[in-house]
Amino acid sequence: MTRVSPHSYNRFWNHCSQMVDDSDDSFVFPSVDDPSAPLHPNTLRSWYDRARIVANRLDLRFHDLRHTALTVLAQQGATMREIMDAAGHSDPQTAMRYQHSVQSRSRDLARQIGSLIPGEDTLESLRSRIEDNDQRIQENSSNRTHN
Numbered sequence: 001m002t003r004v005s006p007h008s009y010n011r012f013w014n015h016c017s018q019m020v021d022d023s024d025d026s027f028v029f030p031s032v033d034d035p036s037a038p039l040h041p042n043t044l045r046s047w048y049d050r051a052r053i054v055a056n057r058l059d060l061r062f063h064d065l066r067h068t069a070l071t072v073l074a075q076q077g078a079t080m081r082e083i084m085d086a087a088g089h090s091d092p093q094t095a096m097r098y099q100h101s102v103q104s105r106s107r108d109l110a111r112q113i114g115s116l117i118p119g120e121d122t123l124e125s126l127r128s129r130i131e132d133n134d135q136r137i138q139e140n141s142s143n144r145t146h147n
Contacts, residue, residue, distance in 0.1 A: 016028065019035075021035060027039070031043075044062075045062050048062050048065070049062075059144075066087075067098070069086075070083055070086060070087050070095075070098040071098050073086055073098070074098045080092055080095055080096075083095045083098055097143075107132060107136070111129075111132070
């Protein structure tokens with residue numbers, strides 16, 4: 001069973017009520033040209049490619065959607081088993097690639113806690129924040145090339 005948020009469920013239900021025929025053998029995602037046929041697997045990728053061109057984000061890949069969803073799960077505190085189930089992974093090593101976000105999240109949380117303590121920025125603290133940001137940029141760039 002796949003669980004979805006109430007918001008996603010409502011959007012899915014609206015889609016079905018508007019786009020899917022009432023017959024038992026209707027496709028949930030019918031072809032744009034022929035509702036009696038399924039949506040071709042390359043159609044979503046084609047739409048995604050057009051959107052990234054319009055957004056001038058040629059650096060994005062279709063797989064980034066999946067990677068982002070699994071990374072958000074990790075950031076929200078999902079267990080390794082939950083990430084594996086969501087991704088369909090049977091090997092924990094494969095799911096570990098999404099845990100990189102937890103390390104950067106720990107740094108962000110520490111920074112947020114620190115920001116609650118009143119004080120003035122010093123040259124040293126500003127340099128430290130710049131160094132942290134540079135490190136995060138480097139990690140994100142490295143993760144992007146490995147995925």
